[in-house]
Amino acid sequence: MDDRELLETIRDLIGRDETADDCAATAFEEGKILQVATTDMLHETTDFPSGMTEWEMGWMSVAVSLSDVASCGAQPTQVLVAVGLDRPERLRPIMEGAVACAERYGAKVVGGDIDSHTELTIVTTALGLVPQELYRRRSGAKIGDRVCCTGTPGAAQAGLDGFTKYWKNLVTPEPQVFEGQKIARAGATAMMDVSDGIAVSLYDMGAASGVGFVLYDELPTLAIADAEKYFLYGGGDFGLLFTISQENLARLDVPVSVIGEVVEGNGVVRGGEAVENRGYAHVWG
Amino acid sequence: MDDRELLETIRDLIGRDETADDCAATAFEEGKILQVATTDMLHETTDFPSGMTEWEMGWMSVAVSLSDVASCGAQPTQVLVAVGLDRPERLRPIMEGAVACAERYGAKVVGGDIDSHTELTIVTTALGLVPQELYRRRSGAKIGDRVCCTGTPGAAQAGLDGFTKYWKNLVTPEPQVFEGQKIARAGATAMMDVSDGIAVSLYDMGAASGVGFVLYDELPTLAIADAEKYFLYGGGDFGLLFTISQENLARLDVPVSVIGEVVEGNGVVRGGEAVENRGYAHVWG
Numbered sequence: 001m002d003d004r005e006l007l008e009t010i011r012d013l014i015g016r017d018e019t020a021d022d023c024a025a026t027a028f029e030e031g032k033i034l035q036v037a038t039t040d041m042l043h044e045t046t047d048f049p050s051g052m053t054e055w056e057m058g059w060m061s062v063a064v065s066l067s068d069v070a071s072c073g074a075q076p077t078q079v080l081v082a083v084g085l086d087r088p089e090r091l092r093p094i095m096e097g098a099v100a101c102a103e104r105y106g107a108k109v110v111g112g113d114i115d116s117h118t119e120l121t122i123v124t125t126a127l128g129l130v131p132q133e134l135y136r137r138r139s140g141a142k143i144g145d146r147v148c149c150t151g152t153p154g155a156a157q158a159g160l161d162g163f164t165k166y167w168k169n170l171v172t173p174e175p176q177v178f179e180g181q182k183i184a185r186a187g188a189t190a191m192m193d194v195s196d197g198i199a200v201s202l203y204d205m206g207a208a209s210g211v212g213f214v215l216y217d218e219l220p221t222l223a224i225a226d227a228e229k230y231f232l233y234g235g236g237d238f239g240l241l242f243t244i245s246q247e248n249l250a251r252l253d254v255p256v257s258v259i260g261e262v263v264e265g266n267g268v269v270r271g272g273e274a275v276e277n278r279g280y281a282h283v284w285g
Numbered sequence: 286m287d288d289r290e291l292l293e294t295i296r297d298l299i300g301r302d303e304t305a306d307d308c309a310a311t312a313f314e315e316g317k318i319l320q321v322a323t324t325d326m327l328h329e330t331t332d333f334p335s336g337m338t339e340w341e342m343g344w345m346s347v348a349v350s351l352s353d354v355a356s357c358g359a360q361p362t363q364v365l366v367a368v369g370l371d372r373p374e375r376l377r378p379i380m381e382g383a384v385a386c387a388e389r390y391g392a393k394v395v396g397g398d399i400d401s402h403t404e405l406t407i408v409t410t411a412l413g414l415v416p417q418e419l420y421r422r423r424s425g426a427k428i429g430d431r432v433c434c435t436g437t438p439g440a441a442q443a444g445l446d447g448f449t450k451y452w453k454n455l456v457t458p459e460p461q462v463f464e465g466q467k468i469a470r471a472g473a474t475a476m477m478d479v480s481d482g483i484a485v486s487l488y489d490m491g492a493a494s495g496v497g498f499v500l501y502d503e504l505p506t507l508a509i510a511d512a513e514k515y516f517l518y519g520g521g522d523f524g525l526l527f528t529i530s531q532e533n534l535a536r537l538d539v540p541v542s543v544i545g546e547v548v549e550g551n552g553v554v555r556g557g558e559a560v561e562n563r564g565y566a567h568v569w570g
Contacts, residue, residue, distance in 0.1 A: 001373050003399045003400070003401075006370075006373050006376055006399055007399060009376065009377055010376060010377055010380045013377075013380050013381060013384050013394070014380070014384070014394050014395070014396070014397075018395060018396070019396070023396070024363065024365070024395035024396035026362075026363065026395070028313070037363065037365060037395065037396060037410075037412065038365070038396060039365040039366075039367045039396065039397055039398050039408070039410055040367065040398050041367040041368075041369050041398050041400040041402075041406070041408060042400075043369065043400070043402060043406075045403070046400075046401065077311075078309065078311065078322065080309070080322060080323070080324040080410055081324075082324045082325065082326040082408050083326075084326050084328065084406065085291075085569070087569065088286050088291050088569040091291055091294065091295060092294055092295055092298075095295045095298050095299070096298060099298050099299070109298070109299050110299070110303060110309035110311070110322065111299070111303065111304070111308070111309035111322060111323060111324065112299075112324055113324050113325050113326050113408075114288045114291055114292055115288070115326040115327075115328070115331075116288075116331065116568065116569055117326075117328060117404070117406070118330070118403070118404055119402070119403055119404065121326070121328075121369065121402070121406055123324070123326060123367050123398075123408040125322075125324055125365055125410040127322065127412075283401065284370070284372065284373040284401055
């Protein structure tokens with residue numbers, strides 16, 4: 001069983017629509033401003049690669065939640081950081097990295113919790129604000145839209161696999177906070193981040209939007225062996241995946257890659273074949 | 286080193302005033318409504334006693350954060366729940382308990398995260414709203430105020446120590462959400478919850494308010510051996526500790542115990558002797 005299957009078992013408790021995206025949204029100013037909220041748990045064994053510094057762990061933890069805020073077009077405002085520490089001296093560099101990441105993207109660390117833990121565990125919660133009309137979700141992709149992504153999908157996974165050139169992509173990911181707001185303003189129809197990989201994210205977006213995708217043969221892959229596999233299935237990047245009409249795409253002033261088109265039906269096809277629906281997942285044996 | 290000492294090492298990063306209370310507060314509607322936010326990490330070894338059910342773990346986790354919201358006079362609105370699971374089948378009863386607790390107190394579970402973890406770990410984040418003039422903090426206690434508490438301090442610790450009569454106090458604590466709002470409206474000058482015990486909470490409130498406390502000889506203790514120790518030093522209860530003028534206390538329609546008075550100076554004295562400054566704390570060896 002993986003975490004997606006497990007989520008299905010409790011969706012009735014919280015609501016299907018409420019669990020469809022990475023952020024929860026609530027009216028902040030009725031009809032005008034939404035507040036979004038998201039929380040993410042990271043811990044040493046599965047999320048912090050060996051060789052990563054504490055500062056980088058703090059940065060990455062905040063980046064994960066800011067990326068969720070960015071993916072709905074919102075500006076992050078506040079971050080809470082709960083740290084379960086195996087050794088107390090790790091707290092300060094973790095919090096320095098956390099504060100640096102929040103400030104870089106215009107948010108503020110406003111609180112948290114400190115706990116002792118057998119395994120270093122960091123849980124970040126981020127709040128953000130977005131004008132109602134700019135709020136984006138995984139649903140909303142329209143037939144004929146272009147499919148686009150930002151950043152360099154596959155780079156974080158390549159860094160993890162020993163391509164040292166991409167180590168920084170892995171340990172200090174850059175959530176696309178400002179890009180997300182520009183993309184929403186340009187008229188994107190659906191948006192999410194690709195933290196679990198492009199392929200599985202497309203399947204998620206397709207299911208939420210009730211559409212399918214055709215990917216182009218030419219993809220903006222890295223110049224490494226098995227580059228297409230890294231692009232499609234690598235996790236840990238914090239680029240944004242979005243759909244947008246060709247007309248609106250033309251007026252978007254953010255560097256993006258156009259990787260395919262929205263089509264009727266479901267699934268993800270490339271070169272006449274189905275792209276595998278797999279990516280990063282937590283798995284219980 | 287314990288978690289209070291450890292917090293001191295990072296208070297400059299987040300701000301001294303910002304880390305003085307359990308909740309962070311932000312203007313929701315400038316000058317009128319504050320939004321408060323708090324996060325708490327619990328995990329099996331140190332927080333969930335043996336014999337507790339998963340439903341109770343979910344309830345307790347949410348109760349801890351709602352108690353922080355209650356302690357500043359706010360109404361909880363939303364809860365996020367991140368669960369690090371050793372076994373996936375534990376998720377559903379945990380979330381049923383979490384949702385039940387949130388709904389009991391007028392809040393809604395709006396999101397969360399699911400992770401695999403060697404040790405069951407639950408991190409709850411709660412948001413709440415409070416009219417600016419009813420927002421209460423640990424600071425604000427005034428010389429001459431009465432010191433009061435709600436609930437039954439010591440009961441949770443007694444439950445943990447084998448007094449089965451108090452087991453429910455331990456595993457399904459009742460955050461004083463509605464009481465907190467009534468106490469704030471009655472004009473309490475300072476308020477906090479006593480999750481780490483009455484004595485250490487008084488020391489925290491005294492430091493934040495720049496005052497001392499004298500406790501009465503007669504305290505509303507349980508009818509068990511060592512009752513005074515349980516009352517002063519037992520953790521895990523979610524009563525509220527607050528200070529209020531005698532005049533305002535008279536018009537408060539919540540059952541409370543009056544346990545002492547606010548005095549000049551600092552520290553906590555009872556029967557001419559200093560009460561020990563100790564309670565529940567996470568400790569690193």
